[in-house]
Amino acid sequence: MKKVFIGFLCTAGLLLAQGFTLKSSDISGQLSNKQVFNGSGCTGENISPKLSWENAPTGTQSFAVMVYDPDAPTGSGWWHWVVFDIPKDKTSLQEGFGNSFSKMAIQSMTDFGKTGFGGACPPVGDKPHRYIFTVFALDIPSLGLDENAKAALVGFYLNAHTLAKASLMAYYGRE
DSSP states (O other), X not given: OHHHHHHHHHHHHHHHHTTOEXXXXXXXSBOOGGGBOEETTEEOOOOOOOEEEEOOOXXXXXXXXXXXXXXXXXXXXXXXXXXXXXXXXXXXXXXXXXXXXXXXXXXXBOTTSSXXXXXXXXXXXXXXXXXXXXXXXXXXXXOSOOTTOOHHHHHHHHHHHEEEEEEEEEEEOOO
């Protein structure tokens, strides 16, 4: 009976998170010049896209958003945006949120060595890179970290407290 009950709880938890989705009216398969970095040879606007999510699982106490490029030629990918301690009643980040200072959430260190959004800027001639935008529904209201936290540390805490996550992916390449 105990095994059946535990199995039921695990299945129920998965069912609750099935509708958790991430959307963006600013991203449609390819990143635009708005989401491209301005520097390192790239001449984009470096503006974070609007993101919205819905159907977070019961028990969600906060959210986090991370943007990752697994194709960066570093051996470990590239973190473009790290945002956490987003209040549980927020279901979106407006366009440009990653370019502003807001007390609503914490934006910590990216692989650019600074906080906030850092747009796409793959090497010239590389195949188009994948940019994975992920929202995490968390079981705690705060990670207890600050803006100096590196992406790997934030990821460690996220993985320990994630109830559900939803992602969308876009591509960008330079010739």
